[in-house]
Amino acid sequence: MGDAAGRIAALLTQALDVPPPLRIRAWDGSEAGPPDAPALVIRDRRALRRVLWRPDEVGLARGWVAGEIDVEGDLYEVMARFTRLGDQVDMTAKAPSALRRLSRLRDRHVRRVVREAVSLSGLGPPPKPPREEARSLRGGVHSMRRDRQAISHHYDVGNAFYGMVLGESMVYSCAYFAAPHAPLAEAQRDKLDLVCRKLGLRAGQRLLDVGCGWGSMALHAARTYGVEVVGVTLSGEQATYARKRVAEAGLADRVDIRLQDYRQVKDGPFDAISSVGMAEHVGSAEYRTYAHELHGLLRPGGRLLNHQISRRPVEGPYEVDPFIAAYVFPDGELSPVGTTVSILEDAGFEVRDVQSIREHYALTLRHWVGNLERNWDRAVRLTSPGRARVWRLYMAASAIAFEQNRIGVNQVLAVRTPASGESGLPLTREDWLFGDTLQK
Known part of the structure; x- marks a missing residue:
């Protein structure tokens, strides 16, 4: 038996100035690291060559997607240890990732580290990326054409796959748990x-549901509150599925599902707009357009509920996570909640309430990961081994990020308050959240 694992552990310790917090098991059967720790399994030395040619999260992700890298033990614990490792090596939000540090070592280390890495990985060109990587998108960033391509990459992977992961609710956004162990379907409702x-x-009111997904919000609002709903999505598979659900519910006269960009909606005004888990796709360059468009589509006194993932503020330019950009949400961006509130106010909205539900998203993601893991073989059949591995990794990593307060999620309630200043909101928060007068 060789000692590839020991050499990898030594290489990482030299590069990061701290020992790796995981047990390493290499392709030659060797192991190194704490015996009671979860194991990072490197099945093929080609994974190291991927990282050598692309020393960042994308290089590592390619090995994971290809099945050359795996985890033995609790995946959440592995994610948590990786993030704690980042803290140990003093990685602020603007600092390079742990992997990119490998390409920025001090000169006296470079030759030795590279020579050892090449020896371990074997000589050769960069391996071809797994096919689940986002294809090259065409058109200007956040143009309507390119946004359709980006949305299709993430959402048009099969309604059966999403149904298996999301469960009966078919809601792909943070649930709201009355208790930690509440069923997912109940929390989504x-x-x-x-x-x-x-x-x-x-x-009798009109609701615009921006990014309507598989139609769950539109159906709930029409069925429970008696409103007329226009739902828009850029995903063809979502639109087809949502229309089928609407027809089966007998609500086709009250719910209109459109394959349409929110920037193309011209039949306002609406009494209310819901945007749940959609604004992350808008991008910072288009966010002012987003806010102004929605403001213009509301009648005076109308309300907007913007439900959106947020990031922590950082100094300097914001860098999109390269793994998320390459494999999960191409062109997606997160903004601090303060930035979101400011842009909504600049567009003319009066922001009346901001509620953080960060812990709820961690619970939601753990449900989704559990659904995926329990149905792993079916998930692979419905998509591919690489696609299933991408979803498992990004959802588990996201759950840890929410739990550790590295990202958040907020519901921002804003009103297009008329010149009279009458917002139409009851005097107390309890009244507009729980008052019987708001129920049908």
């Missing part, structure tokens, strides 16, 4: 109802 109550929906 409570989230949809929380949005409807914040919007103050009443029978």
Whole structure:
């Protein structure tokens, strides 16, 4: 038996100035590291060559997607240890990732580290990336054409696959748990109802659901509150599925699902707008357009509920996570909640309420990962081994990020307050959240 694992552990210790927090098992059967720790399994030395040619999260992700890298033990614990390792080596949000440090070592280390890495990985050109990597998108960033391509990459991977991961609710956004162990379907229903109550929906009103997904919000609002709904999505598979659900529910006269960009909606005004888990796709360059478009689509006194993942503020330029950009959400961006609030206000909205539900998203993601793991063989059949591995990694890593307060999620309630200053909101928060007068 060789000692590839010991050499890898030594290489990482030299590069990062701290020993790796995981046990390493290499392709030659060797092991190194704490015996009671979860194991990072490197099945093929080609994974090291990927990282050597691309020393960042994308290089590592390519090995994971290809099945050359795996984890033995608790995946959440592995993610948590990786993030703690980042803290140990003093990686602030603007500093290079742990992997990129390998390419920025002090000169006296470079030759030795590179020579050892090449010896371990074997000589050769960069391996071809796994096919699940986002294809090259065409058109200007956040143009309508390119946004359709980006949305299709993430969402048009099969409704059966999403149904298996999301469960019966078919809601792909943070649920709202009345108790930590509440069933996911119940928590998703409570989230949809929380949005409807914040919007103050009443029978006969018009609701625009931006990024309507598979139609769950539109169906809940129409069925429970008696409103007319226009739902828009850029995903063809979502639109087809949502229309089928609407027809089966007998609500086709009240719910209109469109394959349409929000920038193309011209039949306002609406009494309320829900945007749940969609604004992350808008991008900083288009966010002011987003805010102004939605403001213009509301009648005076109308409400917007913007439900959006946020990041922590950082100094200097913001860098999109390269793994997420390459494999999960191409062109997606996160903004601090303060930036979101400021842009909504600049567009003319009066922001009336901001609620952080960060812990709820961690719980939601753990449900989704559990669904995926319990149905792993079916997930692979419905998509591919690489696609299933991407989803498992990004959802588990995201759960840890929410739990550790590295990212958050917020519901921002804003009103297009008329010149009279009458917002239409009851005097107390309890009244507009729980008052019986808001229920149908």
